[in-house]
Amino acid sequence: MTARRLADLRTALAGLDPMPGELVRERAEVPARFGVSARYAKWAGTPAPPPTGPGPAVLFERVAPESGAPARAVLIGLYGTRRRAAALLGTTPGLLPQRIVDAVGSPVAPVRGRGGREPVRVPLAPDLTALPVPVLTDEDAGPYLTLGSVLATDPDTGVRNLSVHRMCVQGPDRLSLWMVPGRDLEAAHQAARRRGENLPVAIHLGLGPAVLLSSCCPASLVPGGVDELGVAGALGGAPVELTDCRTVAAECIAHAEYVIEGELLADTAPENPRGPYATPEFLGYRGRAHPALPTVRVTGITAREGAILQTVSGPGHEQSVLLGFGMEAAVLARLRELDAPVKGVHCHTAGGGQLMVVLQWRAKRSAADDEVVRKAAESVLEEFRMAKLAVSVDEDVDIESDADLWWAMTTRLQADRDVAVLSDRPGFPLDPSQSTAYSPHLSADGRTAKAHFDCTVPHALRARFHRPRFTEPPGQGS
Incomplete structure (x- = not known):
């Protein structure tokens, strides 16, 4: 244009x-x-x-x-x-x-x-x-x-x-x-x-x-x-x-x-x-x-x-689309400042373009990257008041596809090890669940519990989670 x-x-x-x-x-x-x-x-x-x-x-x-x-x-x-x-x-x-x-x-x-x-x-x-x-x-x-x-x-x-x-x-x-x-x-x-x-x-x-x-x-x-x-x-x-x-x-x-x-x-x-x-x-x-x-x-x-x-x-x-793109840019810029291995960010419209942040990470190079991803994702929840849920996924997941996100959530997450909860953090009062009437664990209205869902594959197990790709017959590829 x-x-x-x-x-x-x-x-x-x-x-x-x-x-x-x-x-x-x-x-x-x-x-x-x-x-x-x-x-x-x-x-x-x-x-x-x-x-x-x-x-x-x-x-x-x-x-x-x-x-x-x-x-x-x-x-x-x-x-x-x-x-x-x-x-x-x-x-x-x-x-x-x-x-x-x-x-x-x-x-x-x-x-x-x-x-x-x-x-x-x-x-x-x-x-x-x-x-x-x-x-x-x-x-x-x-x-x-x-x-x-x-x-x-x-x-x-x-x-x-x-x-x-x-x-x-x-x-x-x-x-x-x-x-x-x-x-x-x-x-x-x-x-x-x-x-x-x-x-x-x-x-x-x-x-x-x-x-x-x-x-x-x-x-x-x-x-x-x-x-x-x-x-x-x-x-x-x-x-x-x-x-x-x-x-x-x-x-x-x-x-x-x-x-x-x-x-x-x-x-x-x-x-x-x-x-x-x-x-x-x-x-x-x-x-x-x-x-x-x-x-x-x-x-x-x-x-x-x-x-x-x-x-x-x-x-x-x-x-939510309008708000989401600016929020994505802000999160991307902050993670790049931290030298975190982020590839993409999608602030989902289900969270108004603000409350739900999908983070796509580059391929892990070692077992140490398992912790790098978790800490970087939690830093987004800590530094961005509006962010309530963060979902981490690998490079092979299409972050624009709800089906792919739910597939990753279903097959690449065990709740007892991959869900981190950050309790009683500053939040956003327009979310009606962020109130003491909803949760007695909150110290005031406008505060919230935040969560990170780590749907990235552990580096040591990456071979078990390989996704097959369709191949064009010889001479018919695009």
């Missing part, structure tokens, strides 16, 4: 059009409330419960907002399979994590718009209710921007941050925004508050694959001071183009489908004034609403002609 395709959503979609089954275009008008999620369920499972499964990208060409505003296009499911997500970046699932690691190590700085070549942006009224923001379930607090990438600059350090956040439409010009504590956007917000200022932000809907994937990378991979836009430039093969917002002193990405301009305020508001729940979470359970979240005052909206609003289903396969 061309560099421009990697930087731009609609040209990425155009690349899918000739591929059978990869992109579905739904031309019938559907309502933003429940219409997108109910129709998407035809192709990719049900929205909730259970979580959606692999499926095509679906472009709804006419989604009608509840306000009665004209119908607009909505895209869901673009990253609905690992294979397609990697292909959008010109690679395969097995190679993409290393591509991300390389991009972090050699970023390509963004550039200002190049002499009018960037797409024309049309100013819209600063009215969120005129946009086709989906409501997925009847328990949602309201319409949610589930794939909004927030670009902001820390006023103290001058470093940009691009990150995806859950945002609920609270009114025509108001959004509530949930930030993971301790991350860069929260630091920039606090820096602005210390100055007595609001933080200017640009919220992007509909970004190219390289930019969106870079915005989903964990802080352990892209530390403070590293510009995610530089990572995106390296990953996409061309610098990201920036331009100025119209109503706030902030930059925005020129090729975004929508840019919502605004200020992150000191004011807070309940995420759901009407009930205890927010919107389904990526692990497949309903999420509890936060009692007080920072709010964004919207000052302007711009859009490309025929703009496409991109979204994901909360408890969805797609969101």
